[in-house]
Amino acid sequence: MPTNTDIAAERANSNINARDLTFTLYGEDGAYRRKLAFERADKDQAFEKSKKFSLMDRDKLYDEAIRMETVVAQRLQEYGYNNSKDIQTFLDRGYFLSAVFLGVHPFAIHFGGFIPSILGQGTPEQIQEFLPKAECMEYIGTYCQTELSHGSFVRGLETTATYDKSTEEFILHTPNLSAIKFWPGGLGRSCNYAVLMAQLVITGKNYGIHPFMCQLRDLNTHQPLPGVEVGDINYKFGGNALDNGYLILTHYRIPRTHLLMKYAQVSPDGTYTRQDVPPQIAYLSMTFLRTILVTASASSLAKAATIATRYSAVRRQTANRDGIERQILDYQTQQMKLFPAICTAYALHFSGAALQSAYNDILASVGNGDMSRLSELHCLTSGLKAYSADISSHHIEVCRRSCGGHGYSHASGIPDIYQQNVINCTVEGESTVLYLQVGRSLVKFLKKADSGEKLPPALAFLSESSPPTAKLTLRTESTLDFCVSVFKYNIVQLSRAVTHQIAQSLSTNSVNLEAALALHSLELVKTAQAFAQYLTVLMFVDGVKGSKLNPKEKLCMLHMCEFYAIHNIVEESGQFLKNEALNAEQLSQLCQHRTFLLTKLRPNAVALVDAFDYPDRLLNSCLGRYDGNVYEALYEYAKDSTLNQHQVHPSYHKYIKPMQQAIRAKL
Ligand SMILES: Cc1cc2nc3c(=O)[nH]c(=O)nc-3n(C[C@H](O)[C@H](O)[C@H](O)COP(=O)(O)OP(=O)(O)OC[C@H]3O[C@@H](n4cnc5c(N)ncnc54)[C@H](O)[C@@H]3O)c2cc1C
Known part of the structure; x- marks a missing residue:
């Protein structure tokens, strides 16, 4: 044309x-x-259907998005978009994914939240252990922080991780309805792992919110593990290809070494240590x-x-x-x-x-x-x-x-x-x-x-208190x-x-x-x-x-x-x-x-x-x-409406025609 x-x-x-x-x-x-x-x-013909995502029903949309994720996993390897430590590759992958899905997708938080959390919160040994599995999609993860009753106020989160030194495990637990994890992207049906934020408790003392690598589903069957109840949170304002989820943990045990320990450590005997670094x-x-x-x-x-x-x-x-x-x-x-x-x-x-x-x-x-x-x-x-x-x-x-x-x-x-x-x-x-x-x-x-303190560069102007002196000349x-x-x-x-x-x-x-x-x-x-x-x-x-x-x-x-x-x-x-x-x-x-x-x-x-x-x-x-x-x-878009598949829509025969006949019969 x-x-x-x-x-x-x-x-x-x-x-x-x-x-x-x-x-x-x-x-x-x-x-x-x-x-x-x-x-x-x-x-790539494999990604044709994302153009019509907004017209699909949820099941079909999710199914199609997951199919595309599996193709994406191959393409990321093929195009060398898999190295999460390299910023340029990170950006290229972002461009590629945005063009594939035209919006959020089931593994979006895997790349945008799960992997960065491992990199940002894990020790070098933990990164070495978890990252390759995340990059090759053996672990499909999410970042799991928000609960039904708390999002912005992170200290208010109620999920607990209580250390049991007899087995060297943390016991993760959702104490009540308001503590149900709610919203994490991909949690509903896609992920088998999460970086989960919970209150760390050791011998009755609360040490505050910490990140834990938490397996949620069996790596072969994808069934939720015993002690894990997980599901999708249903339709949202948009982004429905992504299965934002909810999660309830019942006295669910994970190894001590699954606390991401870059900034805080728990030793086998339950001793807690924390690096002296600013919270930021x-x-x-x-x-x-x-x-x-x-x-x-x-x-x-x-x-x-x-x-x-x-x-x-x-x-x-x-x-x-x-x-x-x-x-x-x-x-x-x-x-x-x-x-x-x-x-x-x-x-x-x-x-x-x-x-x-x-x-x-x-x-x-x-x-x-x-x-x-x-x-x-x-x-x-x-x-x-x-x-x-x-x-x-x-x-x-x-x-x-x-x-x-x-x-x-x-x-x-x-x-x-x-x-x-x-x-x-x-x-x-x-x-x-x-x-x-x-x-x-x-x-x-x-x-x-x-x-009289010196301010950092972006804030230095706060020390200048005189009114603008520059003349307005409109050049x-x-x-x-x-x-x-x-x-x-x-x-x-x-x-x-x-x-x-x-x-x-x-x-x-x-x-x-x-x-x-x-x-x-x-x-x-x-x-x-x-x-x-x-x-x-x-x-x-x-x-x-x-x-x-x-x-x-x-x-x-x-x-x-x-x-x-x-x-x-x-x-x-x-x-x-x-x-x-x-x-x-x-x-x-x-x-x-x-x-x-x-x-x-x-x-x-x-x-x-x-x-x-x-x-x-x-x-x-x-x-x-x-x-x-x-x-x-x-x-062309109008003609493509699913309502246009039949010249006479079946609802006419089911409802309109009988109604008209009934009215005519009464006349
Ligand atoms: C599409 C989507 C995807 C998400 N993905 C994830 C995810 O992957 N993982 C995850 O853990 N979470 C996720 N979330 C949750 C998200 O991080 C939280 O919703 C967000 O942090 C806001 O918190 P909230 O819902 O508790 O809002 P609230 O804090 O309850 O906010 C509600 C209102 O209260 C106001 N308010 C709150 N606190 C104060 C205050 N101190 N002073 C004044 N006003 C206040 C706010 O301004 C707002 O107007 C997702 C949410 C959405 C919508």
């Missing part, structure tokens, strides 16, 4: 090279490896997953923005006086839905990359015995993970609505993207809970700054400098205000610190959100400025940075004005400039989303097709 003329014209008239941007986003080598992983999945060290694997989730949120939004923008280029509505219908992409109001989404996807992408590099730097310092930047890392990963999940979900829904009625159809592909992405707001730390932690950290950092570079200083000052003001309020509550209400913090939770969350938003602006601007883009492409990206920074200020203008980070005159200048920037971004809108380089398979959308032939695709 020839390419739609409107979308072809968009590409011809763009003044940037999309390929140049693609290389900047993923790196030249990274872009090729990613493309290769996508193509391998796309060309034990959570480094979770921190790593949070960095990955920032990029995952960016990717989801990039896909939704690609679909909505391409569709807006080919969709025409409302004839003018000359009888010409305009592309909906030409309407200013449509641009104000799409361009913030496109720019946010870019901003989150650059933030994910910057976070990854901060993570690597800090990890290297930890390796050299320097623990001083762990709180900074926690602040960055928690804030950015929560913010990117929240803001991407918001924009994905805006993209869906920007497609009008067809956005409501599964054919648009956006409902699936939304369902998958919104999980990121809850897993690996629920957003509000993370913001509260970040807010409290900011208060602590501010106090340190006030007492790209200086606008960006102005905006960044406005963001910084706003956070300093927010942090200072909430610190002051907490201190006041402590002195006047005679409450303890915990109660004082609770009284100002809303302000703490606001401060943390502002901090994360500022990070995305800064990381976007730094990423673009530091890139090796050609001049035209660089200018276009700087316009996007400008638009993104201004848009975020304008949308939260009340807060910025209240904190005197800018004045009403400056705000009005920024508003006008934002509208002007729409005209700068408009000619390159399609090229900007093409640069995300998602093949049609990954978009899985009639509206987002590269060739723009959306109406043909929608018609």
Whole structure:
């Protein structure tokens, strides 16, 4: 089919090279490896059916997903995607799996939670023992922490692991209904192992939550072992190819050596020892997953923005006086839905990359015995993970609505993207809970700054308390400098205000610190959100400025940075004005400039989303097709409805016809 003329014209008239941007986003080598992983999945007939996952009933869906997992296991070996210790291979495997399943899949937590936990919590000997079995899929595992009554509050978990020194075993036990493990991915029917979090008890003393390698099913028959009751938790909002499960353990015994002992050990006689390391060290694997989730949120939004923008280029509505219908992409109001989404996807992408590099730097310092930047890392990963999940979900829904009625159809592909992405707001730390932690950290950092302590690099700006001095001249570079200083000052003001309020509550209400913090939770969350938003602006601007883009492409990206920074200020203008980070005159200048920037971004809108380089398979959308032939695709999709298998549906003969006959008989 020839390419739609409107979308072809968009590409011809763009003044940037999309390929140049693609290389900047993923790196030249990274872009090729990613493309290769996508193509391998796309060309493989074994993975055809995942495009129709959202239309299958649960049993069929799960059966098909498991069949594909077995093919995937072979392909991972074949393509060399199996080395979990190598970050590049980890990423390639992620690309491949995302293209195979187009969403979560039964062994997702095996790769994303189980293996990283063994690597992060096991001793070298334990890694040597367990990892090869996990990598060759003899052990299929999950990460099993959440219980019916506790998720965020990890210390509240009730499952116990009581040491029996007479047999050198731990006895794992679910003491009551509320302690049933609930939600772990793959637990229901797929896994035979779990890294299970439980309260460690030795001779009556509770040592807190620890990770245990726990076999759940027989390795030959796959039957649950005696003392193990396990099942699937039934339908969810999305991601139904994955069997999230529940688990009840009844005085279930595992060997002492199955406590993952990197940070804490129990000797045969029951002596407990713990390494003297900061608590954040034990959570480094979770921190790593949070960095990955920032990029995952960016990717989801990039896909939704690609679909909505391409569709807006080919969709025409409302004839003018000359009888010409305009592309909906030409309407200013449509641009104000799409361009913030496109720019946010870019901003989150650059933030994910910057976070990854901060993570690597800090990890290297930890390796050299320097623990001083762990709180900074926690602040960055928690804030950015929560913010990117929240803001991407918001924009994905805006993209869906920007497609009008067809956005409501599964054919648009956006409902699936939304369902998958919104999980990121809850897993690996629920957003509000993370913001509260970040807010409290900011208060602590501010106090340190006030007492003259040197702050870690990402927080150093908290020591600067003077209002923005940069003049607003509305030239790209200086606008960006102005905006960044406005963001910084706003956070300093927010942090200072909430610190002051907490201190006041402590002195006047005679409450303890915990109660004082609770009284100002809303302000703490606001401060943390502002901090994360500022990070995305800064990381976007730094990423673009530091890139090796050609001049035209660089200018276009700087316009996007400008638009993104201004848009975020304008949308939260009340807060910025209240904190005197800018004045009403400056705000009005920024508003006008934002509208002007729409005209700068408009000619390159399609090229900007093409640069995300998602093949049609990954978009899985009639509206987002590269060739723009959306109406043909929608018609084919409609014809494919299972209701259309019979020209006269059997229900007509069973119900409608008898009803009509009965009515006629009474007349
Ligand atoms: C699709 C999916 C997959 C999952 N996979 C896994 C898995 O593989 N393994 C696993 O162990 N778990 C898994 N989980 C569970 C997940 O980790 C938890 O749901 C998550 O940590 C949130 O905890 P919660 O459900 O207890 O929410 P809650 O903590 O009960 O949150 C409910 C509300 O209470 C608020 N709240 C909670 N605490 C506070 C507080 N201190 N102050 C203010 N507000 C608060 C929250 O902001 C939220 O609005 C999964 C969940 C989902 C949805």
